[in-house]
Amino acid sequence: MLDHGPGDVRFFDRVAPLYDRLMPAARAAPLADALAVSRRPVRTVLDVAGGTGRAARTLSGLVGGADPDDEVARGRVVVLDRSREMLRVARSRDHECVAADAGHLPVPDDAVDAVTVVDALHHVRDQRALVREARRAVAPGGVVVVADFDPTTVRGRALVAAERHVGFDSVFSTPDDLARFLEREGLEGRVVEPGFGYVVVGRVPA
Template identity: 50%
Template structure:
């Protein structure tokens, strides 16, 4: 794997994670996925941990991919989803083999964000979508989150919505900022 990033932290907190984290915003994810120009039958939840985001979605076949074995154990115990250990920067899937991917509240933890975007572009079929739900470091609450994660030793690297949209465009996605605020959604449609 490209690097552990914050994986050890998530391995340690896996048993408590779903108890302390609010549910994922299924409406925001569905609004992002609606930008795809192809049907979404197969979806990857990259950095999906315990399957919290996958639980907020209905319809497609969802596979949770995460580097934290502890979080994947939770996903397998509590969710009716496939869960695979994998690096977001080296996804274990064939080119164009999925219709969409989500990265929910996890992009800032990925050690090689560029590789993760390029891998999503590789595995998502044309017309499919990458939906990233993240936290804006320019928002007052975002600045507090950045400071708190760094204070506990996380290697988090947050991006503003515009910066993330630019990175998606560089990888061949047609980017759209779906919503803004402390939490925001950026979608890239695979061209």
């Protein structure tokens, strides 16, 4: 059995060239609904644990103004990840990337309109540190968006078993538990989409 801990990047370094063939594209509709909870225009997004830019490709079409030629209104999505091989793939697709740890976001306070974590929170070693850093980085009225998997569903139980089989020690939450967790960290949490692949948003108080 492989010896991966939560947040361990070795597995993702190995699978980076094939990752996008194995994973479907990030779903635009629930992410758009979550970003719409923001009380400020969403033009700058930090996609934490964003890997190959799989979610960033979707997010790029959801942020910014209506005119792509307007330099002020144009959206900006930055992919942050610890796996340099995943980021190598993202850069080859022209995504702006930063190699960094999810618990220490290399941005000033109130620097972005949204932080997203798509299908990756369960791999993060210190989820509280990530959420606290995201709250610090997001400007008042902006949002922290988390898409993840409900371990209490049929497919969720299968996913938990599969990740344990390959050596991960992933930590999953139900959507309601995650919304309450965001509330305890000072965000206005709500479930945007329930189900196996759910989306929860926490808005930073204005």
